[in-house]
Amino acid sequence: MAKAHVYKRYHINTDEIIPARYLNADDEKELALHCMEDLDTGFVKKIKPGDCIVAGDDFGCGSSREHAVWAIRGAKVQTVIARSFARIFYRNAINCGFYLIESDDAVEKIKDGDEVEIDYGSGLIKDRTSGINIGFAPLPDFALEIIKDGGLLEHIKKATTD
Amino acid sequence: MTQRQVNVMGMTITEKILAKASGKKTVKAGDLVDAKIDVIMCHDITTPAAISMLIEKGIDKVFNRSKIVVTPDHFQPAKDIKSAELHKRLDQWAKRQKIKYYYKIGRAGVCHALLPEQGHIRPGEVIVGGDSHTCTYGAFAAFSTGVGSTDLAAAIATGQLWFKVPASMKFVLNGLLKKGVYSKDVILAVIARVGTDGALYRAMEFVGPALKGMSMEARMTITNMAIEAGAKNGIIGFDAVTKKYLDGHLRDKKSYKVFESDKDAEYAAVEEFDCSKLEPMVAMPHLPSGGVPIGKCRGKAMDQAYIGSCTNGRIEDLRIAAKIMKGKEVAIRTIIVPATPEIWKQAKDEGLFDVFYKAGCVISAPTCGACLGGFMGILAEGEKCISTTNRNFVGRMGHPKSEVYLASPATAAASAIEGKLTDPRKYL
Numbered sequence: 368m369a370k371a372h373v374y375k376r377y378h379i380n381t382d383e384i385i386p387a388r389y390l391n392a393d394d395e396k397e398l399a400l401h402c403m404e405d406l407d408t409g410f411v412k413k414i415k416p417g418d419c420i421v422a423g424d425d426f427g428c429g430s431s432r433e434h435a436v437w438a439i440r441g442a443k444v445q446t447v448i449a450r451s452f453a454r455i456f457y458r459n460a461i462n463c464g465f466y467l468i469e470s471d472d473a474v475e476k477i478k479d480g481d482e483v484e485i486d487y488g489s490g491l492i493k494d495r496t497s498g499i500n501i502g503f504a505p506l507p508d509f510a511l512e513i514i515k516d517g518g519l520l521e522h523i524k525k526a527t528t529d
Numbered sequence: 530m531t532q533r534q535v536n537v538m539g540m541t542i543t544e545k546i547l548a549k550a551s552g553k554k555t556v557k558a559g560d561l562v563d564a565k566i567d568v569i570m571c572h573d574i575t576t577p578a579a580i581s582m583l584i585e586k587g588i589d590k591v592f593n594r595s596k597i598v599v600t601p602d603h604f605q606p607a608k609d610i611k612s613a614e615l616h617k618r619l620d621q622w623a624k625r626q627k628i629k630y631y632y633k634i635g636r637a638g639v640c641h642a643l644l645p646e647q648g649h650i651r652p653g654e655v656i657v658g659g660d661s662h663t664c665t666y667g668a669f670a671a672f673s674t675g676v677g678s679t680d681l682a683a684a685i686a687t688g689q690l691w692f693k694v695p696a697s698m699k700f701v702l703n704g705l706l707k708k709g710v711y712s713k714d715v716i717l718a719v720i721a722r723v724g725t726d727g728a729l730y731r732a733m734e735f736v737g738p739a740l741k742g743m744s745m746e747a748r749m750t751i752t753n754m755a756i757e758a759g760a761k762n763g764i765i766g767f768d769a770v771t772k773k774y775l776d777g778h779l780r781d782k783k784s785y786k787v788f789e790s791d792k793d794a795e796y797a798a799v800e801e802f803d804c805s806k807l808e809p810m811v812a813m814p815h816l817p818s819g820g821v822p823i824g825k826c827r828g829k830a831m832d833q834a835y836i837g838s839c840t841n842g843r844i845e846d847l848r849i850a851a852k853i854m855k856g857k858e859v860a861i862r863t864i865i866v867p868a869t870p871e872i873w874k875q876a877k878d879e880g881l882f883d884v885f886y887k888a889g890c891v892i893s894a895p896t897c898g899a900c901l902g903g904f905m906g907i908l909a910e911g912e913k914c915i916s917t918t919n920r921n922f923v924g925r926m927g928h929p930k931s932e933v934y935l936a937s938p939a940t941a942a943a944s945a946i947e948g949k950l951t952d953p954r955k956y957l
């Protein structure tokens with residue numbers, strides 16, 4: 368079961384997600400070692416494969432570095448649930464085939480350490496710790512298509528071969 | 530002609546450019562479009578990854594070798610072995626693909642200063658770059674936005690990208706700036722009002738009399754920081770100042786298309802500013818929206834001053850700093866970073882380097898350097914830096930417990946002399 372790691376902060380930015388001192392590499396595994404380092408030095412140690420991050424408004428603001436998505440994905444985070452996402456980060460995640468969830472409700476109700484189960488198809492988060500079910504709006508169709516194809520480049524390849 | 534095409538509802542300049550780029554007569558905010566890209570900016574941090582993706586996916590091609598501009602800038606000259614490897618990958622690709630505009634070290638510079646200076650930015654066009662501050666080019670009445678490596682790869686291979694047409698916010702800059710107050714102070718005041726996500730997903734369109742008196746360099750400082758309010762793009766209409774700059778810089782002189790917003794175009798919000806009342810601003814750590822007038826923060830001790838970057842590393846910025854530093858000595862570490870080789874040479878020829886040297890500053894080669902905590906001026910734990918850059922997030926210029934204060938070159942220069950946040954107007 369996935370555990371929720373809650374950071375009730377607004378504007379968690381790309382410098383906190385993956386500091387520029389590590390941008391001399393673009394290998395996902397290497398970036399993952401420093402994921403969220405300037406926000407929480409203990410993050411990488413406490414995250415288990417499939418866990419999720421829960422945060423406030425404007426998650427991922429700042430740089431266009433896709434390294435931020437790669438670091439999070441490389442750390443085996445399943446998804447990020449936030450009240451809103453910065454534009455380039457959101458777009459990068461879709462382009463990488465990485466699902467993000469926008470939900471005020473989830474951010475309000477999910478507590479740090481809660482066990483959650485996410486059904487992306489029906490748009491439902493089941494908080495097993497509190498017993499609350501939280502609905503969320505699925506991503507728009509064009510974004511789902513890109514994610515389904517495994518990212519933008521696969522999507523383009525498919526479109527040109529179809 | 531474009532005006533006549535629209536008879537239902539007016540369009541903003543951003544909508545018109547995206548309509549043209551996607552082969553449509555009209556578009557409105559929220560529409561999804563596939564836009565043709567006119568210029569792609571590539572640098573050393575995000576492009577090597579894009580190249581690797583293209584190779585891995587078996588689509589290692591460029592849609593048009595003349596529409597891609599390459600310059601290493603973030604870690605150039607290479608700061609360590611790993612960044613040298615990034616440069617090597619970029620260099621090998623640019624040579625293999627015979628990229629026409631590849632600025633190698635010696636001609637490479639901070640991308641958002643370099644591309645306009647070298648005449649790659651044209652009104653009415655769509656520009657993307659693997660860097661969030663690509664929104665800078667909107668100062669030339671173009672649609673310009675930053676993308677990640679995957680988008681960059683897709684643009685390089687296909688010459689087009691999907692966009693959701695952004696709703697526009699209009700920022701009316703009334704009044705004229707007082708002495709000692711600059712376009713940096715304007716944009717810091719704008720972001721302080723709307724917040725770092727106040728223009729999320731939107732176009733920030735800047736209009737008004739205060740712009741008329743601003744050079745293209747000063748206008749670029751404004752559009753450069755549109756991303757700091759979360760915007761997709763920042764844009765300023767075409768006028769005589771734009772034309773004069775383009776006449777002096779464009780390498781391809783063929784006519785370009787000038788768009789302007791219709792009178793009945795729709796805006797999600799309109800924000801008015803009286804620029805004549807603005808004071809020099811300083812954005813306090815750790816958000817670019819932390820701007821306060823200098824009167825409310827002066828006297829705070831600093832450890833370093835940094836004058837450079839895509840926001841304020843242009844010749845005009847260096848002239849302002851030199852004017853203030855002339856005949857003075859700095860009290861703290863002060864790093865001057867001319868943004869491009871041409872700016873570097875110009876500053877040298879104009880004698881600005883003598884002023885900086887005598888004042889006790891160090892002068893760097895063109896690089897993004899310490900702006901993003903790369904190298905050439907990293908902060909130690911607890912240190913504070915007054916900086917002409919664009920971001921002051923936690924750890925931005927070094928140690929997670931260091932602090933960055935954003936300001937104009939004038940405020941940074943005055944603060945360098947006194948070693949504390951200082952109102953530049955006493956030196957002007």
